[in-house]
Amino acid sequence: MMDPRQQSPFNALPPIVVALAGAMVAIELLFQAGASGFVGGAEGVGWRLSAMQSFAVSEQVWDWMVETGQAPLGQLLRFVAYPFVHGGFTHTAFVAVFVLALGNVVAPVYPAWRFAAIFFAATLGGALAYLLLFETRAPLIGGFPAAYGLIGAFTYLTQRGLTRADPSRAFLLIGFLLAIQPVFGLLIARNLGWVPDWTADLAGAATGYGMAALLFPGAMHRIRDRLRQR
Template sequence: MSSEHYVPPVNPLPPVVAALALFIMGIELAFMLGSKGLIGGPSAVGWRLDALRQYSFSPDILDWMIQNGRWPIEHVIRFVTYPFVSRSFTQAIFVCVFVLAMGKMVAEVFGGIRMLIIFVLSGVGGALAYALLLNPTYPLIGGFPPVYGLIGAFTWLLWKKLSLVGENQARAFQLIAVLMGIQFLFRLLFGGAPDWIADLGGFATGFGLSFILAPGGWARIVGRIRRD
């Protein structure tokens, strides 16, 4: 059989999606191996705690920056670093699973770079929603807000597809409704920090960015403005 006609049974992952998942899991593995004393020496036991102190998103620090009008880079960078510091191995695994699944579907339509932009900016949007709407004292860590941004982009794709076939577009939001319902149930049963608002903020950011970043999206917006 000619290799020109070979079709792989499973579509390969876009490189940026695989790299993103490997980066997140690589950091988590370093934390785990360090905590067991297998790498990094004695100081490696505290790597996760040090990372939480330096790279988590802190609403208190954001308040300080706004009040003083000062934006040190070591604090501003927290908007984009907190998703890469997981609370636990389990959290990192779930984040990577969603990145691989949702990231693949989004990247295949939007392209790898635009998928990465949605991931990063959804993390920023989630952090802002968390800080400004709740004003909590707990720092924000973990990759769920940008993951929900990818879910937002995927929801946008479903929303557009349903509009093309003349079906009820509200069906596109079934996934986010189920996920948020599960979150509320877990909060009621086990408690925890109110970081669901960050996930919802990430979702809204990803959904909104899709209008611009989808192929031809910006051209459609410019054309609509000119017609108006």
């Protein structure tokens, strides 16, 4: 394991971080090209809306699954695919920047599969909180719950002294992100019916923190040892 305190901010970004952020940006650029008529013809204009219908976390779909007891794979895919569908370029850019910046701190501590587990666990935790805590008909899209999950992991690492940052800065970052959420509401609410999804964001942060603690190198061995002692 490499100590993040020895990492230069100009080092090459971990591939898993680049892959996740790059996928977000690539999909957004495809939507932009379709909306501009460069690709996809007449159908390209509606690609974003089609993606939302297929991959956004939807309370209507969730209620249907609960009522019927069915969980088709195509509908379950929504819970891990929605971070890659955003309301516009600004929305995507903010999420991608945070994923790259925080990922560059978190990923050196965790192997690629563990980093991906933190990312997608925060995604899932955020979606479940969004569906269960409040009644809303607005779809959940975008990677902010996953980005908050990385903030949670960053908080855990700062508490262990593995970064130079003060632990309080992680909470300041969460506060900053929550403060700018209305900006995205103003930018895309008229077109997509988007509403602030702070419940998903905070649940993502909590999930990321918990997963970071659980997946920290050596943590599982210590847990097993304690269980055996009991």
